[in-house]
Amino acid sequence: MTKTILITGATDGIGLATARTLLALGHRVILHGRNAEKLSTLKAELSAHIEPERVATYTADLSVISDIKRLINELKRAGTELDVLINNAGVFVIPERTTPEGIDVRFMVNTIAPYLLTRALLPDMRQGARVINLSSAAQASLMPQEIIASSNLSDNAAYAKSKLALTMWSMQLGAASDDSHSTIVAVNPKSFLGSKMVEQAYGVAGGSVQEGADILVRAALSEEFTGASGQYFDNDHGRFARAHDDAYDEQKVTELLKVLEHFRQQYGFA
DSSP: OOOOEEEESSHHHHHHHHHHHHHOOOOOOEEEEEEEHHHHHHHHHHHHSSOOGEEEEEEEOOTOOOHHHHHHHHHHHOOOOEEEEEEOOOOSOOSOOBBBBBBBBHIIIIIIHHHHHHHGGGGSSTTTTEEEEOSSSSSOOOGOOOOOOOOOOHHHHHHHHHHHHHHHHHHHHHHSOTTTTTTEEEOOTTBSSSSSHHHHHHSOEEEEHHHHHHHHHHHHOOOGGTTTTTTTTTTTTTTEEEOOGGGEEEEHHHHHHHHHHHHHHHOOOO
């Protein structure tokens, strides 16, 4: 059965490898990226080898609240019925760390934007929908209010905290979801894959991004992930595993969800 799959951050790295794999399997893929020209070039390249209607593109900067709203509204106006949302976009090393609203860009892109997209798009997704959130083996303890503050955290610290926060809300929403309607999982695609982010952060080439793409494709399509809502898959070990201890701290998780919900309402997201 052909599925419609939205991948954020799909113009390079794991996101692009995942898109290519899903298209090769016959699915319809919606590519998101920040750069309209890059997206246009990529769409032309991919459409030369497959039916053009199986590729769509949307441009948005996920650190910009108005862009996130526009992306959501454009998808809804198009009547897009998603089967899978892969929240792949993420940042590590960035030139500007604070949004105009005074929020750390790393938390905005890695934690908050995926939450806003998931909450807005999930009600309109098809029965049996899946939301796959790109976590990381790098997870560090945080206080929930950190995600909506400006900070002078190092790139490593901010990234690890933002990925733990993403994992926390993924597991909470996933555990609370009706499995017959949707599955929400957090996935560590594998450490030190050869993405642009890894090269920027560590100056190393890294392993094949296809390894990360393959687990995302499994998470999107395979029976292995049916009934796995609320779990964390660690591809460093090739299995569902325990996340950071904070992900099981009910008080912290509840506070984090309150912060995210307040943010969603404060900025007028449906």
